[in-house]
Amino acid sequence: MTDEEVLTQTRHWLEKAVIGLNLCPFAKAVYVKNQVRLVVSHARHADDLLEELDRELDLLAATPAQEIDTTLLIHPSLFDDFLDFNDFLEIAEGVVDEHGLEGEIQLASFHPRFQFDGTEPDEMGNYSNRAPFAILHLLREESVERAVASFPEADAIFEQNIDALEKLGPDGWKALGL
Numbered sequence: 067m068t069d070e071e072v073l074t075q076t077r078h079w080l081e082k083a084v085i086g087l088n089l090c091p092f093a094k095a096v097y098v099k100n101q102v103r104l105v106v107s108h109a110r111h112a113d114d115l116l117e118e119l120d121r122e123l124d125l126l127a128a129t130p131a132q133e134i135d136t137t138l139l140i141h142p143s144l145f146d147d148f149l150d151f152n153d154f155l156e157i158a159e160g161v162v163d164e165h166g167l168e169g170e171i172q173l174a175s176f177h178p179r180f181q182f183d184g185t186e187p188d189e190m191g192n193y194s195n196r197a198p199f200a201i202l203h204l205l206r207e208e209s210v211e212r213a214v215a216s217f218p219e220a221d222a223i224f225e226q227n228i229d230a231l232e233k234l235g236p237d238g239w240k241a242l243g244l
Contacts, residue, residue, distance in 0.1 A: 070105040072142045075198040076104060077086050082242045087234070089227050092213035101135035109144055112154055112167040116161055119202060123165050126204050137204040145200040148179040158202060172210070190231040193239055194224070 080102075085094045096102055105122060109115035122137050145151035155175055162171055176197035181187050214220040231239075 067142055072106045072140060072199065075139055076138065076201070079197050079244060083193075083239075085226075086242070087230055089230075091217055091223065092210075096135040096209075097137055097211075099135075101131070101133065103116070103137040105137060107139055107141040107144070112144070115139075115141060115144060115154075116157065117168045119158055119161050120165070122204060123162065123167060123171060124208070126167070127167060127170060131209055135206060135209050137180060139202040139204065140199050141174050141201070142199045145177065148177050148181060151177050151200050152177070156200075170207055172205050172207055174201065174205060176201040188236070190239075191228040191234065194218055194227040195229050196244075198244070205207055 078094065080097060084090050085097060103117070103122075107118050108114055108135075109118055116139050119139060126134055128139050143153065150173075155173065158173055160233075162168060162173060165171075174195075176195050177194060177200050178198060180195040180197075181188070181192050181194075184191075185192055217223070
């Protein structure tokens, strides 16, 4: 798969699911302003991906939010297994801490087989974090706090997402081309 194909699928998911279904009410503003950096990783091993994460953390921390507000580090093939990816996230969180960015940048994750603890694989709520590829999402905490402050019921987003996804159902998800 070429980088352009990976980016096209990722943008489709962002536009149809994340923004289109309003799974993240904060995403549209930064996306339409081109403040979302999309990076396709070619890492062959987890250690290589950690080095890429190092570089992306440094770049995000050094760049004004008006230029890059958030980064999606996309890996199309390294983590086929969700549990392996989930284990990797603990190490990735440690990298954020090693950079002294705890409280400044946080990680969110997406995966084609994302599954919340205590749920069945086919539960629609899991689709709130399902993406075409394994993705590390680097978010500025300041931007998250500002967005949450502007959203009157930020605590309800998760429940609203589950309700919307359950109404959509598996056929509706497929109809979005996801």
